[in-house]
Amino acid sequence: MSIFKKIFFIDFIKGLSLTLGYEVSKSVTMRYPDEEKWAPYQRFRGLHTLNRDAQGRELCVACELCAKACPTKCITVVPMEDDKGIGISDRIAKVYEINLVRCMFCGLCEDACPTTAIRMGRDYELACFSLDCAAADKKRLLAPREIPQEFEGGYVVMARLERNKEGINIKPDLTRKKRWW
Amino acid sequence: MEQIFFYIFAIATVASAIAVISLRNPVHSAISLMVCFLQVAALFILLRSPFLAAVQVFIYVGAVVVLFLFAVMVLDLGKERFGEYLHHQRPIALVVVIGFVFVMGFTILHGSLDAQLGNYTEKALVKNTEIMGKLLFTKYVFPFEVVSLLLLIALIGAIVLAMKEKR
Amino acid sequence: MDINTLIEVALIIVKVIFVSLILFTLPIPLTWIERKVAGHIQVRLGPFRVGPHGILQPVADMIKLMFKEDIAPEKADKWLFRFAPLFAMIPAFAVYAAIPFGDKITIPIINKEVTLYISDMNVGILYILAVGGISVYGIILGGWASNSKYALLGGIRSSAQMISYEIALTFSCIGVVMTSNSLSLLDIVKFQSGTILGFIPNWNIIYQPIGFVIFFIAALAEINRIPFDLPEDEGSLAAGYHVEYSAMKFSFFMLTEYVAMVTASVLAVILFFGGWDAPLFMPEIPIFWFVAKVGFFIYLFMWIRFTLPRYRYDQLMSIGWKILLPLSLLNILITGLFLL
Ligand code: SF4
Ligand code: SF4
Numbered sequence: 001m002s003i004f005k006k007i008f009f010i011d012f013i014k015g016l017s018l019t020l021g022y023e024v025s026k027s028v029t030m031r032y033p034d035e036e037k038w039a040p041y042q043r044f045r046g047l048h049t050l051n052r053d054a055q056g057r058e059l060c061v062a063c064e065l066c067a068k069a070c071p072t073k074c075i076t077v078v079p080m081e082d083d084k085g086i087g088i089s090d091r092i093a094k095v096y097e098i099n100l101v102r103c104m105f106c107g108l109c110e111d112a113c114p115t116t117a118i119r120m121g122r123d124y125e126l127a128c129f130s131l132d133c134a135a136a137d138k139k140r141l142l143a144p145r146e147i148p149q150e151f152e153g154g155y156v157v158m159a160r161l162e163r164n165k166e167g168i169n170i171k172p173d174l175t176r177k178k179r180w181w
Numbered sequence: 182m183e184q185i186f187f188y189i190f191a192i193a194t195v196a197s198a199i200a201v202i203s204l205r206n207p208v209h210s211a212i213s214l215m216v217c218f219l220q221v222a223a224l225f226i227l228l229r230s231p232f233l234a235a236v237q238v239f240i241y242v243g244a245v246v247v248l249f250l251f252a253v254m255v256l257d258l259g260k261e262r263f264g265e266y267l268h269h270q271r272p273i274a275l276v277v278v279i280g281f282v283f284v285m286g287f288t289i290l291h292g293s294l295d296a297q298l299g300n301y302t303e304k305a306l307v308k309n310t311e312i313m314g315k316l317l318f319t320k321y322v323f324p325f326e327v328v329s330l331l332l333l334i335a336l337i338g339a340i341v342l343a344m345k346e347k348r
Numbered sequence: 349m350d351i352n353t354l355i356e357v358a359l360i361i362v363k364v365i366f367v368s369l370i371l372f373t374l375p376i377p378l379t380w381i382e383r384k385v386a387g388h389i390q391v392r393l394g395p396f397r398v399g400p401h402g403i404l405q406p407v408a409d410m411i412k413l414m415f416k417e418d419i420a421p422e423k424a425d426k427w428l429f430r431f432a433p434l435f436a437m438i439p440a441f442a443v444y445a446a447i448p449f450g451d452k453i454t455i456p457i458i459n460k461e462v463t464l465y466i467s468d469m470n471v472g473i474l475y476i477l478a479v480g481g482i483s484v485y486g487i488i489l490g491g492w493a494s495n496s497k498y499a500l501l502g503g504i505r506s507s508a509q510m511i512s513y514e515i516a517l518t519f520s521c522i523g524v525v526m527t528s529n530s531l532s533l534l535d536i537v538k539f540q541s542g543t544i545l546g547f548i549p550n551w552n553i554i555y556q557p558i559g560f561v562i563f564f565i566a567a568l569a570e571i572n573r574i575p576f577d578l579p580e581d582e583g584s585l586a587a588g589y590h591v592e593y594s595a596m597k598f599s600f601f602m603l604t605e606y607v608a609m610v611t612a613s614v615l616a617v618i619l620f621f622g623g624w625d626a627p628l629f630m631p632e633i634p635i636f637w638f639v640a641k642v643g644f645f646i647y648l649f650m651w652i653r654f655t656l657p658r659y660r661y662d663q664l665m666s667i668g669w670k671i672l673l674p675l676s677l678l679n680i681l682i683t684g685l686f687l688l
Binding site for chain 1: 385387388389390391392393396397561651652654655656
Binding site: 206208209212215231232235236238239242243244247248250251254255310 | 425428469470471474475477478479481482484485488489492500503504507508510511514518531
């Protein structure tokens, strides 16, 4: 039997047919960033977001619990009095800055927050050309995200690569999605 | 036309042959040897013997010199070690060379190196592989067998030497 | 010299230029195909960013190679280091002087018959094997001249491998020569035209199956493809003989490798698969069948490359000397018995 196998190169042919099968099968490559992009699950820990409530008021009450909880001490919160109703109470954050170079995306800040103001978001394209963007300020954290909180995630979505003055932006199209496996 | 080519190849052959023995680096010598063999192959083609030319390239250039290079590379023969193999043979060599040149010159001048013209026409020579094969196995079968025996002995000798080294 | 000879000479020059141009540009699509095959076999996509489906990737690579710095190691043998890529490349191209791509075609407008080969040598196959064998000097000398451990090991491996497999390769060709009764490639192809029993093509593979297997394995070793690519074994020798080469010199080695692969495919087609003979009642189209068959073999080489692992060096040697060589001798014996 083994002689027969050797003479007719059975193992060799088996191997070749296996690779041929893979060759014609669909490839698992995600064509990021040109055409596709990975939209992560909701549990993903990417760039933080500061949230607002249903009326559009800032949820953060500048209690600094997140800054205390942060193991790398990378959150700076400076509170201020406010009675114009920007926040849900009369105390809001004047400065809210996260040093993204030090942050290790552990998510302890979001656990510590009593008002669910800070949440880990789903942006992961944080590379940039200068140090300016290494610190995320309040404005950036408050801005709405390309992948909204409600979006389920765990899909590969179609995306478009955009080049502009600030650099490269990959714009996802959340309506066209597919499971990648 | 053909004569011009002959002189080109002949000069290249002699020049590379001289390079083989005069270059200091064994690898360079081996390459010159290869060039020399290639020129000899070219001369064979001028002599209407493409088969011999192909075989010359095949055996000598493709195998023998490669083996030389292999041995040179594996043993890493330095330049220094070459001196000790000469053993003061220079005067003897000189005498032999002078004698050889004398004999060669004598025979060439007396014209006794003239060979008979072959009894094959140019047209028949297109099939020279066939002719050569037939001659080898009929008229020259005895020398052919002797040479094969010689090669076999050399082969066995090499194996015996290699075996001894192992022990 | 009359006008007809002049035309003949001009025709040969044109053919030579044409063939070498094709050979020079052939690696461009071939590298792309190879990377695509590699990609898809590994369930990836392969190059995709330069041009549609990455088709311009080899061009980009070529431009990059041209502008790279040409480095020669300080302790290298400068002259040999410079000429080794040429030593490899010239024989690989010279082989094509004897390879027929088809019989003859008539060019429509000027009504001139053109043979689709540069020359029909009566020792064609010997010439190809002999000249193809010279290519190994580029590898050996390149490895030695680099004056680096890995390159030298690559060169040494290459020389031993070459000698061991050239014997088996030649002996497997002898079987074909015996059945076709000629050393000329044109005659060998002509011998294979027609059919047996009306439908099986009269190709040498029918008469010489063992010969073909030996030829194929030995050819794999001769052109340094996986599973026998020990001279440039990435795993243990970094890149083997061309580890010190960069820029255009490196690309010459790559070019040689691809041309050698094409040569091996062409030889396999001519010797065992009937050359330009059309299979199974298909219409005869000049060159088309030849290119199709060669393409299949090139694909096969790539396919094998991404399927099989690499042999160890002692395995390589024992396959060559203890299996292929006796088998090829046996094949000659069997062929001889059949011919009697
Ligand atoms: S994720 Fe962790 S490290 Fe980053 S800011 Fe929050 S607590 Fe600090
Ligand atoms: S984000 Fe939450 S924990 Fe941090 S300061 Fe605001 S309310 Fe307090």
